[in-house]
Amino acid sequence: MKSDLERILERENIDVVWIVGAATHNPAMTYFTGNVHVSQADLILRRGKQPVIFCNSMEREEAAASGCEVIVTAKYQFQKVLKESGGDLLLTSAKVHKMMFEELGITSGRVAIYGKKEVGVVFGVIKELEKLLPGVQFLGESQDSVLLEARATKDREEIEHIRKMGRITTEVVGKTAALLQNSQVNQDEILLNAAGAPLTVGEVKNLINLWLAERGAENPEGTIFAIGRDAGVPHNTGNPDDPIRLGRTIIYDIFPCETGGGYFFDFTRTWCLGYAPEAEAKVYADVKYVYDTIMGELEMGQEAPFFQDRTCELFEERGHPTIRQNSQLESGYVHSLGHGLGLDVHERPWFSKRGRQADRLAAGSVVTIEPGLYYPEKGLGCRLEDTVWVRPDGEMEILADYPYDLVLPMKNWHK
Amino acid sequence: MKSDLERILERENIDVVWIVGAATHNPAMTYFTGNVHVSQADLILRRGKQPVIFCNSMEREEAAASGCEVIVTAKYQFQKVLKESGGDLLLTSAKVHKMMFEELGITSGRVAIYGKKEVGVVFGVIKELEKLLPGVQFLGESQDSVLLEARATKDREEIEHIRKMGRITTEVVGKTAALLQNSQVNQDEILLNAAGAPLTVGEVKNLINLWLAERGAENPEGTIFAIGRDAGVPHNTGNPDDPIRLGRTIIYDIFPCETGGGYFFDFTRTWCLGYAPEAEAKVYADVKYVYDTIMGELEMGQEAPFFQDRTCELFEERGHPTIRQNSQLESGYVHSLGHGLGLDVHERPWFSKRGRQADRLAAGSVVTIEPGLYYPEKGLGCRLEDTVWVRPDGEMEILADYPYDLVLPMKNWHK
Numbered sequence: 001m002k003s004d005l006e007r008i009l010e011r012e013n014i015d016v017v018w019i020v021g022a023a024t025h026n027p028a029m030t031y032f033t034g035n036v037h038v039s040q041a042d043l044i045l046r047r048g049k050q051p052v053i054f055c056n057s058m059e060r061e062e063a064a065a066s067g068c069e070v071i072v073t074a075k076y077q078f079q080k081v082l083k084e085s086g087g088d089l090l091l092t093s094a095k096v097h098k099m100m101f102e103e104l105g106i107t108s109g110r111v112a113i114y115g116k117k118e119v120g121v122v123f124g125v126i127k128e129l130e131k132l133l134p135g136v137q138f139l140g141e142s143q144d145s146v147l148l149e150a151r152a153t154k155d156r157e158e159i160e161h162i163r164k165m166g167r168i169t170t171e172v173v174g175k176t177a178a179l180l181q182n183s184q185v186n187q188d189e190i191l192l193n194a195a196g197a198p199l200t201v202g203e204v205k206n207l208i209n210l211w212l213a214e215r216g217a218e219n220p221e222g223t224i225f226a227i228g229r230d231a232g233v234p235h236n237t238g239n240p241d242d243p244i245r246l247g248r249t250i251i252y253d254i255f256p257c258e259t260g261g262g263y264f265f266d267f268t269r270t271w272c273l274g275y276a277p278e279a280e281a282k283v284y285a286d287v288k289y290v291y292d293t294i295m296g297e298l299e300m301g302q303e304a305p306f307f308q309d310r311t312c313e314l315f316e317e318r319g320h321p322t323i324r325q326n327s328q329l330e331s332g333y334v335h336s337l338g339h340g341l342g343l344d345v346h347e348r349p350w351f352s353k354r355g356r357q358a359d360r361l362a363a364g365s366v367v368t369i370e371p372g373l374y375y376p377e378k379g380l381g382c383r384l385e386d387t388v389w390v391r392p393d394g395e396m397e398i399l400a401d402y403p404y405d406l407v408l409p410m411k412n413w414h415k
Numbered sequence: 416m417k418s419d420l421e422r423i424l425e426r427e428n429i430d431v432v433w434i435v436g437a438a439t440h441n442p443a444m445t446y447f448t449g450n451v452h453v454s455q456a457d458l459i460l461r462r463g464k465q466p467v468i469f470c471n472s473m474e475r476e477e478a479a480a481s482g483c484e485v486i487v488t489a490k491y492q493f494q495k496v497l498k499e500s501g502g503d504l505l506l507t508s509a510k511v512h513k514m515m516f517e518e519l520g521i522t523s524g525r526v527a528i529y530g531k532k533e534v535g536v537v538f539g540v541i542k543e544l545e546k547l548l549p550g551v552q553f554l555g556e557s558q559d560s561v562l563l564e565a566r567a568t569k570d571r572e573e574i575e576h577i578r579k580m581g582r583i584t585t586e587v588v589g590k591t592a593a594l595l596q597n598s599q600v601n602q603d604e605i606l607l608n609a610a611g612a613p614l615t616v617g618e619v620k621n622l623i624n625l626w627l628a629e630r631g632a633e634n635p636e637g638t639i640f641a642i643g644r645d646a647g648v649p650h651n652t653g654n655p656d657d658p659i660r661l662g663r664t665i666i667y668d669i670f671p672c673e674t675g676g677g678y679f680f681d682f683t684r685t686w687c688l689g690y691a692p693e694a695e696a697k698v699y700a701d702v703k704y705v706y707d708t709i710m711g712e713l714e715m716g717q718e719a720p721f722f723q724d725r726t727c728e729l730f731e732e733r734g735h736p737t738i739r740q741n742s743q744l745e746s747g748y749v750h751s752l753g754h755g756l757g758l759d760v761h762e763r764p765w766f767s768k769r770g771r772q773a774d775r776l777a778a779g780s781v782v783t784i785e786p787g788l789y790y791p792e793k794g795l796g797c798r799l800e801d802t803v804w805v806r807p808d809g810e811m812e813i814l815a816d817y818p819y820d821l822v823l824p825m826k827n828w829h830k
C-alpha cells in the first residue's frame with residue numbers, strides 16, 4: 001500500500017522517485033495524482049516528503065487538482081536554454097531537469113525512474129543528466145521495483161475502485177450474453193444480427209465498447225472474444241469478420257479500466273452457445289475442477305507461485321501437458337495461473353518465480369485466478385477467470401460474481 | 416512518409432531501429448504493425464530489411480497479422496536464464512535481448528530506441544545490454560528523431576485514416592451541439608437535462624465518450640469541454656460538476672483516435688449558447704480574423720514556425736499580448752499555432768523552432784491550425800482549430816468541415 005512506500009524506499013536506500021509522462025494511462029503517475037488531465041509532467045517524490053509536480057502553465061490547474069504541490073516549468077525558460085545549447089533538444093531538456101532537481105535540493109543520492117513515456121527520449125535525457133548531475137545515481141527499475149512492491153497491496157479506497165470496475169464488467173458481460181442468447185440462428189447454426197446477416201465478432205466487440213463507455217469505462221488494451229480455434233491461442237483476440245456459431249468454445253476475456261486510465265478489472269468466461277460437444281465439455285470440466293480446487297486452496301501468506309505449481313500438478317493429473325514440463329508448450333496449460341491487478345492490468349504479485357516476499361498473497365493483494373486449457377489443433381480452448389481480493393481477515397473475496405456456465409441456451413433455437 | 420525512412424536512416428548513419436512495448440497505444444510500434452493486439456513485443460528493423468517482431472507464443476498470431484516476420488521468444492528460455500543470472504530480472508532481460516540482436520546478426524552499429532513503455536525498466540535493461548553488446552551504440556532520441564521525421568508526412572492511406580476520424584469527430588460535435596441547443600433552460604440561464612436537473616459538463620463528456628465508442632473511436636487523452644473562466648486556461652478540461660450556462664464561452668476541443676490507438680484527429684470550436692456578451696464576441700472576432708488570415712497565408716514549403724510568428728504579429732496588431740513577448744504569459748495568445756498530427760496527437764512538424772527541414776509544410780504534412788485567446792481573469796477564452804492536410808498539389812485541405820459560429824441559438828429559449 002502507499003503507506004508502505006516510505007519503509008520500502010528506506011530499505012532499498014532510494015532517496016527520490018522520479019515519474020515522467022502524462023497523468024492519464026500512466027499507472028505510476030496516476031498512483032499519486034488520481035484521475036486528472038495532465039499530458040506531460042515530472043513528479044518528484046523525495047523520501048519523507050510530499051510529491052511535487054512540474055508541468056507547463058496550461059496544465060497547472062489540472063495538476064493542482066491532484067492535491068500535489070505544482071511548479072510551473074515556464075520559469076526555466078526552455079527556449080532560452082535551447083538557444084544557449086545550440087538547438088540540442090536532449091541537452092536542453094537535461095538542463096531544465098537539472099534545474100528542477102536543484103530546485104528541490106537534489107544534487108546527490110539514488111533516484112529511481114518511473115513512468116510510461118517514449119523511452120528513447122527519456123534514455124537520451126538521462127544520459128545527458130548523468131553528466132550534469134554527477135552526484136546523482138539514476139536507477140533503472142525492474143518489474144520488482146519499489147513502487148510496484150508498494151502497489152502490490154491495496155487499501156480500501158483502491159478496492160472500491162476495483163469493485164466498481166467489477167460491477168461494470170459483469171453488467172457488460174451480462175448484456176453480451178443476452179444479446180447472443182436472443183439472436184436468431186440460421187440453418188448452418190450461425191447467429192444472425194437484427195438485419196438478418198451473420199452476427200460477427202467485430203459487431204459484438206463494438207457493442208462491448210459502447211456498453212463500457214456508457215458506464216464510464218474503457219478497454220485500452222482491447223477485449224478477447226475468440227471462437228473455436230482462435231480460443232485455442234490464449235491471446236488471440238478474435239477475428240472481427242468471423243461469424244458466431246453454436247457449439248464452439250468462445251473465450252470472452254474482458255479487462256477494462258476507468259476512463260482516462262485508472263483501476264482495471266480482469267474477467268473471463270468460456271461459453272458454448274446452444275450446446276457443447278463432448279470434447280469442449282470435457283476440457284471445460286477439467287478447467288472448472290482446477291479453478292474450484294485452487295480457489296479452495298488459496299491462502300493468505302502463501303507465495304503466489306506455489307499455486308502455479310499446484311495448478312500444473314492438477315492439470316497433469318488429468319492428463320494435460322503443462323508449461324512447467326516445457327516452456328515452449330502451445331497445447332495444454334500454457335500460461336500462468338494469474339497476476340496481480342490494479343492500475344496495471346498485470347502487476348505484482350507475480351505467479352512466476354518463487355522466494356520473494358512481495359509475491360505472497362498478503363492482506364490487500366488483488367490477483368486474478370485464471371486456469372485454462374488450449375488445443376488449437378482441436379479447434380478449442382477454455383479459460384475461467386475471476387479477480388480476487390485477499391481480505392485483511394484472510395478471506396478470499398471474488399470482487400464481482402457471475403455464473404460459470406459453459407452452455408448458454410438459445411432463446412430461439414433448439415437442437 | 417514510411418518510404419523516406421531508409422534515406423533518413425542512411426543520412427543519420429543509424430543501422431537499427433528498435434521499438435519496445437505494445438502494439439496498442441504505442442505510435443512507433445503501430446506505425447509498422449497496424450492495429451493488432453500485441454501487449455508486449457520488440458520490433459527490430461535493420462536498415463534495408465523488413466522489420467521482425469519478437470513476442471511471446473500466446474501473441475504470435477496477432478503479431479503475424481501485422482504482416483511482419485515473427486519470432487517467438489520462448490526459444491530463449493527466460494526462466495533458465497533467470498536461474499543462471501541469480502534471479503536478476505534486468506540482467507536476464509538484457510541477456511535475452513542480446514540473443515535477439517545476435518539472432519538478427521546485430522553485434523555492432525548504431526541502434527535508435529523507440530516505443531512507449533515503462534521507462535525505468537527499459538533504462539535498466541539498456542544499461543546491462545551496453546555491457547553485453549559493447550560493439551553496439553544505443554542512441555537516445557529526441558523529438559526530432561528519424562522515425563518522427565519519416566512520420567511528419569503522410570501517404571494517402573494514412574490521410575484516409577485521419578479523414579475518417581475527422582468525419583467521426585464532426586459527427587460527435589454535431590450531436591453535442593444538438594443536445595445543448597435542444598435543452599430546456601431555467602430562469603438562471605442554466606441548461607437542464609431530461610430529468611429537469613442542471614446539465615453538467617460531466618454528463619456531456621459521458622455522452623461524447625459514448626458517441627465516439629459507437630463509431631469505433633476513443634479519446635485516451637480525454638476531451639476539453641471548459642466553460643467561462645475554465646475556458647481561459649488552455650488545457651483546463653472542464654469541471655465535471657459544473658452546470659452549463661448561456662452566454663459563456665465554451666471551449667470544446669476533441670482529439671479522439673481509432674480504437675486501440677491509431678490515427679488521431681484534433682478539432683476545436685468555441686460556443687456561446689443563446690447569446691454572446693460583447694467581450695466574448697470581440698475575442699471571438701479577433702481569433703476568427705487571425706484564423707482566416709493564417710489559413711489564407713499557409714503555403715507549402717514554408718516553415719511551420721514562420722506562421723507562429725505571423726500569428727503573434729496579427730494578435731499583437733489587435734492589442735493582445737503574445738507568448739513571443741513573454742514565455743511565461745498566462746493571458747492573451749499563450750501557446751503555439753498548431754502541431755503535426757498522426758499516430759500521435761502532437762508530432763512533427765513542430766511550430767516552435769525555426770530552421771529545420773522536417774518542420775516545413777511539405778506535401779503530405781498534416782497539421783492543426785488553432786489560434787486562441789485566453790483571459791482567465793475575465794472568465795473567458797476562445798480557440799478555433801481545424802486539422803489541415805498539405806496536399807501534393809500544394810492546396811491546404813481541411814480534413815473535416817464544420818461551421819465556425821460562436822453563438823448556438825437555443826430551441827427553447829429567447830432573450
